[in-house]
Amino acid sequence: MATFNSVTAPDYAPAQMIPVRARGSRVWDEQGREYIDLTSGIAVTALGHAHPQLIATLTRQAEQLWHASNVYTNLPVLKLATRLTEATFADSVFFANSGAEANEAALKLARRVAYDRFGLDSKKTRIVSFGRSFHGHTLFTVSVGGQPKYSEGFGPLPPDISHVPFNDIDAALREIDAQTCAVIVEPVQGEGGIIPATREFLEHLRSACSKHEALLIFDEVQTGIGRTGTLFAYMGHDVTPDVLTTAKALGNGFPIGALLTTSEIGKHLSAGTHGSTYGGNPLAAAVADRVVELVNTPHILEGVRDRSNSVFASLRSINSRTGMFRELRGMGLLIGAELSDSYRGRSREIMSTALDEGVMLLNAGPDVLRFAPALNIPYECLDEAFIRFEAALNKLNRDKATSSATVAAQ
Structure with a gap:
């Protein structure tokens, strides 16, 4: 990252994690840590990495x-x-x-x-x-x-x-x-x-x-x-x-x-x-x-619709426990989760916390999380990703509660 800051124009603000290898919907960084990719490089690697x-x-x-x-x-x-x-x-x-x-x-x-x-x-x-x-x-x-x-x-x-x-x-x-x-x-x-x-x-x-x-x-x-x-x-x-x-x-x-x-x-x-x-x-x-x-085959296109239902179901389930989202919307595997009022403006913070838990996410402005996984992402990857994602949201909620308690004590 020091090299990035010294030799490239400052028009991007990349994450501190630097991916070096990927296959399917899993990515590894310089330290060998593994992440599940729910971004597809902003809806690009639709068939996953290194197909x-x-x-x-x-x-x-x-x-x-x-x-x-x-x-x-x-x-x-x-x-x-x-x-x-x-x-x-x-x-x-x-x-x-x-x-x-x-x-x-x-x-x-x-x-x-x-x-x-x-x-x-x-x-x-x-x-x-x-x-x-x-x-x-x-x-x-x-x-x-x-x-x-x-x-x-x-x-x-x-x-x-x-x-x-x-x-x-x-x-x-x-x-x-x-x-x-x-x-x-x-x-x-x-x-x-x-x-x-x-x-x-x-x-x-x-x-x-x-x-x-x-x-x-x-x-x-x-x-x-x-x-x-x-x-x-x-x-x-x-x-x-x-x-x-x-x-x-x-x-x-x-x-x-x-x-x-x-x-x-x-x-x-x-x-x-x-x-x-x-x-x-x-x-x-x-x-x-x-x-x-x-x-352009029934196998992939029907799979997109099935995975879309799975993602929406996971997000609805998580929202029932966390109350993080105001609205879920989208088509296929281009899905947006608009943050509830108490979390508005914090999409990048959520992305960063999710990355710490091993999930790569996108946003679509300060108030919307964007999910755009590979069209063929294995279901077990989706399940694992949303377990990690909920852990990230719970961490944010704990941090928010701790911060509120500290302010109240003062």
Whole structure:
């Protein structure tokens, strides 16, 4: 950690524990201490760490072709694009390196489509987004995201972006009009607190976008690749977007992002309008192709739904004894536990205490704990993790009682 503090930019505040080895849903630090991972690297390692079939795929591709640039195509990226289009509404894919880049491409595409179809004089440039949303850390995506803390100090920001309350149908319908080129929405808000969109809300967005010839963009960077119990969350809502972005779990830890759309929309990304040096890299594409093949099966997807029920049951049981949570919510294995009033603002403290007990957790803001374990996490790992987690909560409660008693004595 002393090295970290001396040689890296201070834009992260990592835990003191440094992971050095992992397999499945277990991680070991420098001292050989073992942890159960309920984070999946922020919903990334969906099939767990060091998955043997992914290691074999990566090793095989590494012995063949690492990089060729987009002057050429390559076989792994063609296989991946084919697999994604055959499994979804899309028939055209653009590959990038991350979720932010996929969203950047989607937002640029929306404005380009409006420009090509209606011309600049139409002023059809407005992008509608939602409060507490998060779409990445590029200047465009933090501007579109509905959390000012990420964009403050980086102005002037790109114009013609508006934000309305999430799940507020009336507010959204008032904002979407003839000048709107796109509406971007997360089917489940991640950084905003693990808040699922209602089906009715998404249906009204779909209808309004169709009426005003705006693109409906689903940001499935975090919900995609099985996280919610279907390959993509839109499938569970039966609402089809015009554009879908995904990343995170797509490469199970190998950096890759993707934009999925129809050929009619995708044709507006004509040669030279957008690009990426590493987008469609054969190493990343080979791994991602195997990830999608493994995840998009009844065994994994039904297992996500079963494990989701198990996690919710464990959290409800713990809450009956500790009273730590105000609300439990989420879809599949993207679950948020909002802290009760007496513990508000303490999510990072709880994460730290849980880590001391051997459980890796996430938060989604100061008041929400986020659970995003591997889609195939063994049930015995889940059981053990929640025993450790409750021990951490009990420790916090004891410390709080001791502190209160000390204050009272004074």
